[in-house]
Amino acid sequence: MKSELEKFRVGKWVVTPKLNKMQHVSTSSVHVVTPKVMALLTTLIAYRNNPLSVESLAQLVWPDRVVSDNSVYQAVAMLRKVLNEDGDIDYIERISSQGYRLSTEIEVSNFDTPLAETKPTLQPLLLIGTAVLVAVVFLAIHALNTKKQIDSKSDPHFEAISLAEHLAKSKLPERITKAKQIYTEVLEINPEHPFAMSGLCNTYMALAIYGSFPESQVDALCRPLLSKALELDGNNPDVLTSLARLEALSRRFDKAKMYFDRSLSLSNDSPMLWHWYGRFHREKNNLDEALNAHLKAFRLAPNNPTVLRGLAYTYLNRRDLKNARKYFERSVEIAPHVKHIALYQLDFYLLNMQRAREYRVWFEKHMTEYSRVYPLHKLSHILFLLSTGNLEEAIQKSEEVQLTQQSETSFNLYVRAGLRWYSEDKEGAIELLRQRYLLAPEDNHYAMPYIMGLYQTRQYSTAKRLFEKHFKEVSTLNLQVNEHIGVYLLYALILKKVDERSKAQEIRALISAFLNGPTKLDIRYQPFWYVLNEKPEKLTTSLFELLDSGWLPDANDNIFAVEMYSELTDDVEIRDMWLKKLKTMQATVN
Template sequence: MNSTIESIRVGKWVVIPRLNKIQLASSANVHVVTPKVMALLTTLIENRNSPLSVDELAQRVWPDRVVSDNSVYQAVAMLRKVLNEESDIDYIERISGQGYRLSTEIDVFNLDSNVVDKKKKTHAYLYISTLFALLIVLLIIYVFGQRQQNDLKSDPHFEAISLAEHLTKSKLPERITKAKQIYTEVLEGSPEHVVAMSGLCNTHMALAIYGSLPESQVDALCRPLLFKALELDSNNADVLTSLARLETLSRKFDQAKVYFEQALSLSNESPMLWHWYGRFHREKNNLDKALDAHLKAFRLAPNNPTVLRGLAYTYLNRRDLKNARKYFERSVEIAPHAKHIALYQLDFYLLNEQRAKAYKVWYERHMTEYSRVYPLHKLSHILFLLSTGNLEEAIQKSEEIQITRQNVTSFNLYVRAGLKWYQQDKQGAIGLLKQRYLLAPEDNHYAMPYIMGLYQTRQYSAAKQLFEKHFRSVSSLNRNVNEHVGVYLLYAMILKKLEQGSKVQEIRALIADHLNGSTKLDIRYQPFWYSLNEEPEQLKTSLFKLLDSGWLPDTNDNIFAIEMHSELIDEVELRDMWLNMLNTTQADLQ
């Protein structure tokens, strides 16, 4: 590499070859690597358009020595560990049959001082222009805001309405009930008070979340109020938002769209408008638009628990579990008394004894009313019954809802497959999972249960073929291990059954490098890791520790969880002991 170059930008990193330093551009985080690791990086930079084989890397990085392939693997692993820090992409790709190269998704360029100065000046001009435009916008908002405030203050019910709005925001049932009383009293004296009509509807919605009002009654309570309010003021954004919400929950999307478009033409500053607009897009599976809307709602109301839950579920639908849990936990911290939390948490976390007990309490109190608004949850409950070992009741519930006569959706097929598997109809279960997969054969989410089913029915070659089609970055060992340990372990288990030991060893090395240091493997993955490493004593210990932790086989996550764990134990007597302990735990929850 040109010795006059002081520093190079590689993605989000600044590389200083002369000092063996790799520094995060946006912070003071600095890694000092060994000369050979730096030599490996500069070699990959020089040849970033062409993959280099292990032999080529050995010759270029260690020109005066003969080194083993393992030395190259270790250097690549060390470099990956640094560059992949806080990143969703793998900076170093492994191209099957060709070797390693820098990812084509990252930018690489020399850092020249003149270019940097010009960029700084450009950024300064942009900053000043943006600031000026922002000041104008704020001035306009202020002027219109003052007009609106003056109109509100001229309202003879201003004090009562403002108090009711404040009480509704508290999220406490007794305060919301007081707000409801205030709005009702205002309407008794002024039956055409639009703000009071809208506010009264908001209290019904809030009491359905935080109080005892059944959600199924909200529509009937709100519609007359909102339609009358709309007749009196067709340009009230709050009224339009509430109507759009009702139509979204009723799945009348065309009418909901009309209300949303009209409301958005009047206001861009309502967090609940953006929240429900996001929910509208989420219901239609437009996840990019949903995320954009929910983020706008969050920026306007970062501590509103309803807004936070909407954002959390959007991230969950996008398979971004880290952010989904982050915003869900924030919503619980702010409003721990929301009545459906025991239900919600099963979407964000795997089932265990504690969550199962909380869900059973919720089920007794709220399931009848909840299922009137969200009938799909009856399918979810069948999976819960399977997870807690209650097959007989699961079959009974499936017959009550006539599960085989329902519309053939992905979730319907998944639940039916779970029932078949637990009834020991293995081929029937795999057939349903294949049918489900064919609904969306390009979707990884649809592929994974089918792959697991093929593995459990010993169709290892088919499982490998399908896995490598859908998870190329993992099968080529280019995916960051951090949040994909379980996927790597499954691939290694498939390869082990096919006696492809060389690649299994590469996966072991990747995971071992990930665990080098303070990183601890999740307890649910430990048995598979010890099985892969052929450590039988550690394997046995980890399986029983798993049960002691309160673990339950979450059928919503994995139909085959019981078999995948129990079949790791070769000794029949020990396996039966493990299964009996699990059965005892499940029986306590029935």
């Protein structure tokens, strides 16, 4: 019997549960799986003729903790990937509305039984032997699991905890609040229930996202709960993940990494673990590692709005706006009620009248609390004030945060340059952008605002030289026009100013060829296009159509936007009319 426990055969695989090892009989291919994947296999064998629901599998494979459905799906997928390497048959069947089971075509036997080429007719004696084998294997499941904590059979609060976890998944504040109440009631009865402690902390975090709970209070409330839970259960991945999250948000990255490493050594099937691990790398500007982690989180929970936003922001940091918007829009489709959406959307889309009004409403409700956790947003708000024509208030806010006394980060220098430009200190603005550029002189993202500033201050030759250094594919006309029209138009305008009209005409022809199909030029680019084509009447029309579309200058994107548009026309009267209409629109936002 001892040998039966140590090794047995499933189809064409020899399984060694104690080592979490699976070896193919014919190819000798070897896989070492996680303890939970092995526990899943032995569970399916033990119940081989009865489909097991996702809920049943969760209770049988994870008897010591409450897990999400995604944990089960991930384990099934991993086990299938190994078993189906055989290629002849799908080892794990999914029975509609019932669950999963090991295929009835798969033979299960002890290791000494010869491998049949075809499915044998099981004799009564063999059936008895196999039944004994799988019974013993099933008894070994508990030995394969990690340290046992509170299981569903012995925990009198199992049903309450399960319900609370289910409610918290809904993303609706009233249901999360109910989950919070349940966890609190469990802790009143049993103050040392680690799952209730971790769950209660998770509800605080969720209510800070979806409800009115102050995010600045999450750390103070969660840390004691999680510290106690960690004492009771030092190998709980959820507790470790939550602690890592708190440390990462507090920018204590060394401690955060310690908790992440411990959690990842215990589990790799938690979408929130991978999400926060990605956020950790994003904060440290390790964008490749961040993307890898966020993609793992997405594969585990493709409809979790928090996971989707994390992936969207990672793509945004990598300057992949197409994918950034794709996943942000998916998150909004799934959870349109997230309280900070009016703020988030300004990171993915340029400012317009509607977004400005929505942000104003958000600002009145949430800015004070939000800025306690994310003080850097006070600088973003200064740019919003500049965008909506509130220069005096922007200057006041900059003095309140002592902007000039802060560290000269790239964002600090950019905001200060914006204030200088809107205050008509053009030389001061360009000098600050030059300093910012020198922080990372090989980074195109740092170069573009400086190039635009040089253009606006008529330093055309220097602007051209820097442009051609940083955007070689554009300057050699080797970059596809698609999604790069704005950069091509800027280069063409610079070329016209230095009297290189022939190359400017090449760019015009390149864009014309692109627009010769169904593609319609974005309304933001039309005024520049008509200047390049020397069509003043269409230029005037396009400038006012831009305002009619609800456009507003977005200082977060380009502090020179007002001048770049208004100075396209040489007609002073038209320019003044355009600026007056813009100011009227800005006033309605305020």
